[in-house]
Amino acid sequence: MSESPYPPKFTQFLLSNGIELSDVEAGKLPRFIRINPSCADPNAVIEALEKETGSTCTSVDWMPHAMRFYSLDSSARISGCPAYESGDVYGIDVASAVAVIALGVESNDHVLDLCCAPGGKMCLIADIQGNSDDVVGTVTGVDISRARISTCKSVLRKYKMRRFRLFEADGTSFDVHAPSRVGKWTRPASISDEPADSAANTSKSDSDTLTIPSKRKAENGGVVENPAKKPIQTKVKPFHATKLVIGDLQIKSAALLYDKVLVDAECTHDGSIAHLKKCNQMGWEKFEATFFDPAKMDNLETLQRGLISNGFRLLKPGGILVYSTCSFLKRQNEDIINWFLAANAGCAVLESVPESDKFPVAKALTGESPHMLRFTPTASNTSGLFVARIRKIE
Numbered sequence: 001m002s003e004s005p006y007p008p009k010f011t012q013f014l015l016s017n018g019i020e021l022s023d024v025e026a027g028k029l030p031r032f033i034r035i036n037p038s039c040a041d042p043n044a045v046i047e048a049l050e051k052e053t054g055s056t057c058t059s060v061d062w063m064p065h066a067m068r069f070y071s072l073d074s075s076a077r078i079s080g081c082p083a084y085e086s087g088d089v090y091g092i093d094v095a096s097a098v099a100v101i102a103l104g105v106e107s108n109d110h111v112l113d114l115c116c117a118p119g120g121k122m123c124l125i126a127d128i129q130g131n132s133d134d135v136v137g138t139v140t141g142v143d144i145s146r147a148r149i150s151t152c153k154s155v156l157r158k159y160k161m162r163r164f165r166l167f168e169a170d171g172t173s174f175d176v177h178a179p180s181r182v183g184k185w186t187r188p189a190s191i192s193d194e195p196a197d198s199a200a201n202t203s204k205s206d207s208d209t210l211t212i213p214s215k216r217k218a219e220n221g222g223v224v225e226n227p228a229k230k231p232i233q234t235k236v237k238p239f240h241a242t243k244l245v246i247g248d249l250q251i252k253s254a255a256l257l258y259d260k261v262l263v264d265a266e267c268t269h270d271g272s273i274a275h276l277k278k279c280n281q282m283g284w285e286k287f288e289a290t291f292f293d294p295a296k297m298d299n300l301e302t303l304q305r306g307l308i309s310n311g312f313r314l315l316k317p318g319g320i321l322v323y324s325t326c327s328f329l330k331r332q333n334e335d336i337i338n339w340f341l342a343a344n345a346g347c348a349v350l351e352s353v354p355e356s357d358k359f360p361v362a363k364a365l366t367g368e369s370p371h372m373l374r375f376t377p378t379a380s381n382t383s384g385l386f387v388a389r390i391r392k393i394e
Ligand SMILES: C[S@@+](CC[C@H](N)C(=O)[O-])C[C@H]1O[C@@H](n2cnc3c(N)ncnc32)[C@H](O)[C@@H]1O
Pocket: 096, 114, 115, 116, 117, 118, 119, 120, 121, 122, 142, 143, 144, 145, 148, 169, 170, 171, 172, 264, 265, 266, 267, 303, 326
C-alpha cells in the first residue's frame, strides 16, 4: 500500500468528514452559467458566448430544463462578454442553485435569505419569482457585512430585480416580517397593525432604525400627535429597498411570517476546491489553526445554530427552510441539522429535496439521512455544497 502524502491528522480529518482524497486533488472544475429567463433568444446568446470564450456550452442535464444551466471550460472568462455585462447570463455554481431549487420558490412567496451576500442565490430566487406586474412575491436579504451587502445590491440591480429589500443586520436576531404591501397589493384586512417594537424578540442589534410617531387626523384635517400615546412604531431602515416594497410598515403578525427561508450559513468555506487545496499548501500549523481551534469552531457552530433557529422562528407553519453551507465538515452540516431537529422535535421535519434522485450527489455519511445532500467535486463535478430541506409543521 502506498504511503499517503498527507499527515495522519489531515487524512483523519478527510475521513471523518466524508471527503475523498480525489476531492482535494481534483483538477479545475467547469464554470457554470445560467441564461436569464427574460432573455428572448437563448440560442443566440449561447452561440455568441461560445465564440467569445472559445468554449462549448453544455447543458447541465440533471438540472430542471427550465433553469437553463450550462457548463463551460474552467478557463472560460465570461466577464467582459456582452451577454454577461447586459445581464442575459449569470455566473453561479450549479450546486449553489440546488439550495434555491430546494426551497421550491413560487411567484407569490415571501422569501427570507438570511446570509444573502454577495447575492448569487438571492438573485436566482428573485429570478424564479419573475418580474411581472401581477406577482406579489418578494425577497428579503440580510447580511452582517456592509461591503458584501453593497455588492449584493449592485448584483440585484444589474439584473433589474423589482421586489427585494436588503438589511445590513445580524441574521441571528433579525426580526422584520414579510412585507405587508407590495406596490398596490396590500395585506389582507385580518392582519392586525401590531406595532413593530411591541412584539416579542424585537432585534436590539439592528441599530439603524426609523421612528414613525403614531398620528391621527385632527378635525380640521391636519395631523396632531396622538394624545392616547400609542406606542411609537420603530422601523428597521433597510440598506436598500426597491420602489415596490419600500413603503412596507414592518407589521409584526403571524400572517406575515415568511413562506420560505434560506440559511446559506457562514462556514469555513472548505467546500471550494481552492480552499481545500490551500489546506494542502498553507502549511499544517495553519491548517490546524483553522480547523482544529476549539474556540473558533465553537463560535461558528453557535452562529450556525443561531441563524437556523432565527430563520425557523420567522418561517410560517407549513413553510420550508433550507440550510446550506459550502463546507464539507460534518460539524457544520449534519450535526447542525440533527441538533436542530432534536431541539424542534414535533415542529420541524427533514424532507427530501424534490427531484434529488436526479442529482449526482455523494453518498450520505454513514448513519446520516440521505435527505441531507452533499455535492462534491468527485461526485458532482461541482464545488462542495451541503443542502438540507426542513418543513415547519402546521
Ligand atoms: C456563504 S456566504 C453567503 C453567500 C450568499 N448566500 C450567496 O449566494 O451569494 C455567508 C454570508 O454570511 C454572512 N454572515 C456572517 N455572519 C452573519 C450574521 N450573523 N448574520 C448575517 N449574515 C452573516 C457573511 O457576511 C457572508 O456574506
